[in-house]
Amino acid sequence: MFADTVTIYVESGKGGDGCVSFRREKFIPRGGPNGGDGGRGGDVLLRADSRMTTLYDFVLRPHFKARSGGPGMGSLMSGEDGPDLVINVPCGTVVWKLGPRPGHNLPSPREFLADLTTHGQTLLVAKGGRGGRGNTTFKSSTNRAPRVAELGEPGQKAVLLLELKLIADVGLAGLPNAGKSTLLSRITAARPKIAPYPFTTIHPNLGVMEFDDATRCTLADIPGLIEGAHRGAGLGHRFLRHIERTKLLVHLIAPPEQPPLDDFEAYRYARELVNRELAQYSATLAAKPQIVCLSKCDLLEPATVEALVRQFREREGVEILPISAQAHTGLERLKSEIQKALRNLTDTESVPSVAVPASSLPASSSTTDDAEQLAGSETGEPTDETWDTDAN
Secondary structure, eight states: OOOOEEEEEEOOOOOOOOOBOOOOTTBBOOOOOOOOOOOOOOOOOEEEEEEEEEEEHHHHEEEEEOOOOOOOBBTTTTOOOOEHHHHEEEEEEEEEEEOOTOOSEEEEEOOOOOOOOTTEEEEEEEEEOOOOOOGGGGSSSSSSOOOOOOOOOOOOEEEEEEEOOOOOSSEEESTTTSHHHHHHHHHSSSSOOOOSSSTTOOSSSSEEEEEETOOEEEEEOOOOOOTTTTOOOTTTHHHHHGGGOOOOEEEOOOHHHSSSSOOHHHHHHHHHHHHHHHHHHHHHHHHHHHHEOOOOOGGGHHHHHHHHHIIIIIIIIEEEEBBTTTBBBSSSHHHHHHHHHHHHHHHHHHOOSSSOOOOTSOOOOOOOOOOOOOEEEETSSSEEEOTTTTOO
């Protein structure tokens, strides 16, 4: 099951209490204080993990608490430090800290903490409490037998909102039932749900496409956009965030459901509707370069396809690629255009306009068990307590 927004509750470990103790040995009448300090409580950290693709694990387990530090003991023995609790999250997770709003039904104010985009990137979200000092710390020339020690500091608590924004190179955009999922299944190994009705896709799908030179890119397919998606209509508003990180958009325009199928205005309206929703949601998203494709060309006559391509070129200044995922036509050219566009973006690091002129267009795992494993340090010794959602 896919989940891209979840609230979790974290609490770091409490510091161990200091010890009140005195040295008592034979022939040592005045041994003095020897109470040790308490151990430090464990921290809670978030770590980006490229093996994870969903936040659904945290729906099953939203509460996390690190272990407390051990209490100090006699003979100047300090308490054991609590191991750090490391929580693995998918790459692309945005972390917000929610503030309290007692007595109100309004949303809690939130503070941006970090955007975890790189594998292994770590964020400290709750610091463990400091251990209390033992009575040895309080001895002095005027107080040689102190009978006081400190309690350990309590751990920090935090309510975190995790939002997942998938990291992909190319995003597939279009109206519902435009053929996005079918295209994804033809050019990648992904197997999304495909059916002849709108909103078959109810959650984002990722696929990896391999080019002839063995290079790869990741494609993201989101639910179809309808008018008013930027205000929350349909499913688009919820999932538009998943194509914010993409470098390139592949915009699919399908034939209308009702005839006539050669009405150019219907195709132009479909393109303008999606572009308008992208712009109203985010100017940055609307500014991404696009490769516009005329999908489901197997439903059209060859003369109609040629006329539509010519009209888009002459009237809109945009070159569109006729493709048919069902008939496997035009897919190799599309893959070539995607590869060229990504290579140009990598080389120039520029952001072209949305309308690409014809002359310039390139030709999980389960977390139901509460087992917590120890992650080894660089020296090979176990130091951190890790919540690994991929390990059972």
